[in-house]
Amino acid sequence: MDDETAIACLKQGDMGGLQALVRRYQGQALRTAYLVCLQQDLAQDVVQDAFILAWERIAQFDSRRAFAPWFMRIVTNQALMAVRRQQPAGLDSVEDALPDESPSPEQLLEAAETREQVRSALASMTALQRSAIVLRYYVGMDQTEMGSVLGIPVGTVKRRLHDARQRLRRLLTTSAHSSVGQDTTRVQHKKEPK
């Protein structure tokens, strides 16, 4: 069943349509939710909530448009709300900017050697900063679309993206240095018996 048929079925109250959409999009939705909230169980709850919301709001969906961006908007918003419920207020404050002579965050993200490096960097960011990175680089939205998803002006999107890039730049730089230091320590331990 293609998306168009599934959505038509869903609009008729047919759960078979929803099942088809769950099968097709649950993977992408789970990964998107995880990148924002960084908790597997929470990501599953978020995606379940998102599909149920899609079921309830499908009448509002314009069938001439693609389903995925509309649904990923729901997923991202649900993930942000879930993180906010868990975190005290004030964690979304803007981080200090770093000097621009360091490598770009995109270069650092590309160069990050381990999954854990990327995850640690994301974990040290605020949920809003993560959502900006995820929407821009993972979901592939432009800044206008991001503004629509997050319900904020494009100027605010640019600032959040800038904040996120700066934060990511600093974190990945720190992570890379830390990783080199740990490797050096292990080498020294191996040499001790001699």
Add this chain to the structure above:
Amino acid sequence: MSTENTHQDRIRRRLDDCATVVGRPNLWPEIRRRLATQTPGRAVRRSFRVQWATGVIVAALVIGTGVYAGSSLLKGAYEINPAWQRAAENSHPVHLTQTQDDCTVTIEQVYADAELVVIGFTVQSSAGMSVAPGDAWLTTDDGTVLPRLDGGGYAAPESRTTSWLLSFDPSAMAAMPSELRARLTLKLSGVVVEDGAGPTAQPMEAEGEAQAFMLSPIKATPYGPFTFELVVPVSK
């Protein structure tokens, strides 16, 4: 591909790799269970919300064991929703029957008080348990259409009879009479079980030997409407 797109693609792959820890769980059974048990504004154990939309339904059906007469099947249906317990104990027998095509509907029992009207009926057809209620209206003799609340069904395996309960909210009436006079208009839909699975597949919350699962109107065949004139004493 431009340099910028190449960079974006590489970053996307990094993020995708980071997110692979979530694996590939199947969320559908839990989503379906949650939809089946959704009762906004109503705290009801093992209950569900019937989706009444454009003549098709999503309802829960409890599959019991053994062979039952209609009234026995209704006992199983009453257990679905604790709010229906007072109806189970105080319903009035009716026994009104209509047959259309290969489908026979019998109104077995009706209960009414100032807060709740519950109508218990059985459906017998060659399609067996794959026939379930669709749209239903309960209109009082003064023309008030009572809002629908919940619904649920009970069936015995290998039986061609299913029992169903529909509940309505009588608070829309200006004053509750001592005797409810109302017309039930009922449409049925032939539905198929999700994935063509048997009654043991993807069970909802269930106890004992009974199991509940969702009926999904993938291919809905309409039956009816069936119309019944009901006269029932109102319980205090």
